[in-house]
Amino acid sequence: MIQDPHIEGDYPWGDKRRFNSYSGYFRKMFGARVQKVSLDAGFSCPNRDGTKGYNGCAYCNNDAFNPSYCKPEKPISQQLREGIMFHEKRYRRSDSYLAYFQAYSNTYAPVSTLKKLYSEALSYPGIKGLIIGTRPDCVDEEILDYLQDLSSKYYISVEYGIESCYDRTLLRINRGHTFAQAEEALKMTAGRVINCGAHFIFGLPGETRDEMLKEAEIISRLPLKTVKFHQLQIIKGTSIEREYNQNPDDFQLFTWGEYLDFIIAFLELLNPAIIVDRFTGEAPPRFLANESWGKKRTDTIVALIERRLEELGTWQGRLFTPKESA
Numbered sequence: 050m051i052q053d054p055h056i057e058g059d060y061p062w063g064d065k066r067r068f069n070s071y072s073g074y075f076r077k078m079f080g081a082r083v084q085k086v087s088l089d090a091g092f093s094c095p096n097r098d099g100t101k102g103y104n105g106c107a108y109c110n111n112d113a114f115n116p117s118y119c120k121p122e123k124p125i126s127q128q129l130r131e132g133i134m135f136h137e138k139r140y141r142r143s144d145s146y147l148a149y150f151q152a153y154s155n156t157y158a159p160v161s162t163l164k165k166l167y168s169e170a171l172s173y174p175g176i177k178g179l180i181i182g183t184r185p186d187c188v189d190e191e192i193l194d195y196l197q198d199l200s201s202k203y204y205i206s207v208e209y210g211i212e213s214c215y216d217r218t219l220l221r222i223n224r225g226h227t228f229a230q231a232e233e234a235l236k237m238t239a240g241r242v243i244n245c246g247a248h249f250i251f252g253l254p255g256e257t258r259d260e261m262l263k264e265a266e267i268i269s270r271l272p273l274k275t276v277k278f279h280q281l282q283i284i285k286g287t288s289i290e291r292e293y294n295q296n297p298d299d300f301q302l303f304t305w306g307e308y309l310d311f312i313i314a315f316l317e318l319l320n321p322a323i324i325v326d327r328f329t330g331e332a333p334p335r336f337l338a339n340e341s342w343g344k345k346r347t348d349t350i351v352a353l354i355e356r357r358l359e360e361l362g363t364w365q366g367r368l369f370t371p372k373e374s375a
Contacts (some may be wrong), residue, residue: 053362054222060364061321067358068316068365071275071326078204083145085180087134090166091121095186096225097153106212107222107289108250108281109335119152125169133175147204148173149180155205156183157193163192171203178204180246185209188224197241200223207238208246214267215260218253222289232271234326238273238338246326247273252281253310254292254299261301262315265291277321278315279330282306283339290338305342313357321366328354 055065062069063077096102118131125148133146149172156163170176179199188207199205210232219227229246238245249268251261268276280303283293286308293300303311311347312328319325329350334341345353358364 053364055364060371061366062324064126067355067363069321069324071324073274074324079145079177081145083147083150084136085147086129086136086176087116087119087149087151088125088128088132088170089119089121090125090155092150092157094154094157094184096223098117101186101225102223104223104288106210106224107292108253108284108287110284110287113226121152125166125174128171129173129176138258142176145177146175146375147178147180148176148184151182154184154187155181157187160191160195167199171199178206180208182205182208182210182248184212184226185231186232188237190237193237193241193243196238196243199242200243204244206244206246208275208277209234209238210248212248212250213253213256214249214264215256218256221254235272244256244274245272246275246277247271248277248279250279250281250330251265251308252300252302254289254296258301258311262311263320265315265318266283269318269323270372273323275326277327278312278325279327282330282332282337282341284332284336284339285338293338302339305345308342309353309357312354313361315362316358316365317363317366319370320369325365 059065060067060069062073064070064073066073072082079153080330097105116135118128118135120128123131129146129148136146155316159271167179167181172177181196196205198205209231210224212222212224213227214228235245235247247268249264281289281300283302285292307327316325327347329347331347342350369374
């Protein structure tokens with residue numbers, strides 16, 4: 050058993066959970082639970098409309114994670130109203146919400162369009178701020194200047210889909226950008242004191258478990274406030290499904306037991322200052338072409354991860370080594 054120096058007190062992030070949790074972060078910030086409400090504002094992506102390519106990312110089918118109330122033909126206010134009603138049934142303690150522009154690339158439009166959509170969301174009762182999902186190649190100085198202005202009045206987070214730290218993987222999955230572009234977008238965003246989030250996928254084709262684990266050190270050096278980790282799920286009708294059927298040996302997909310061991314090892318190496326938003330993805334079973342992890346839902350998975358951390362007497366950042374100043 051590892052000797053835990055925090056056993057009588059809080060961990061570096063200020064509570065007794067063994068990882069730096071998203072819910073804990075917002076409770077400290079707002080004093081209560083805050084719920085994200087997903088939106089589909091009808092954006093596209095440069096690797097869908099021909100600017101950089103077509104067909105989108107190899108793994109992507111937005112229908113697999115978009116809630117039923119998210120329809121781009123509905124006004125933002127209607128999606129928020131229906132989304133809040135949906136969440137009120139599940140999370141009765143929530144009375145504060147963040148508008149989550151989730152589907153596709155939500156800065157991929159002129160600033161005039163973004164102002165109209167974001168303003169509509171921020172004017173809705175109970176909305177405390179925005180989470181904006183986008184790509185590293187879909188921001189510029191003008192957009193970030195506008196978001197910097199918003200961040201002086203509201204909670205604003207720009208959540209970048211990065212997916213992998215390896216350029217060969219980004220090319221293979223048709224991302225259309227490099228890791229260097231992701232680093233630059235994060236630097237530009239964090240330099241304006243705007244919250245930065247990022248999304249990464251474990252199990253992408255051609256990556257070994259050792260390479261995935263080494264990403265912990267790379268990610269730990271990025272100017273990130275939050276991070277999401279998902280296991281690769283093979284979604285029906287995507288190009289990655291075809292590739293998986295043709296070359297299954299190129300994929301190191303995780304069983305639940307394997308993923309549990311992996312994510313514990315990853316957490317131990319991860320910078321404790323980075324808040325973990327998600328550990329896994331959850332697509333409806335009807336979309337999955339590969340075996341799922343049974344009926345494990347997100348809350349159950351988080352509880353199992355926390356139980357395993359406790360059993361091992363370990364925590365996020367236990368093996369993290371801060372970079373020495375020059």
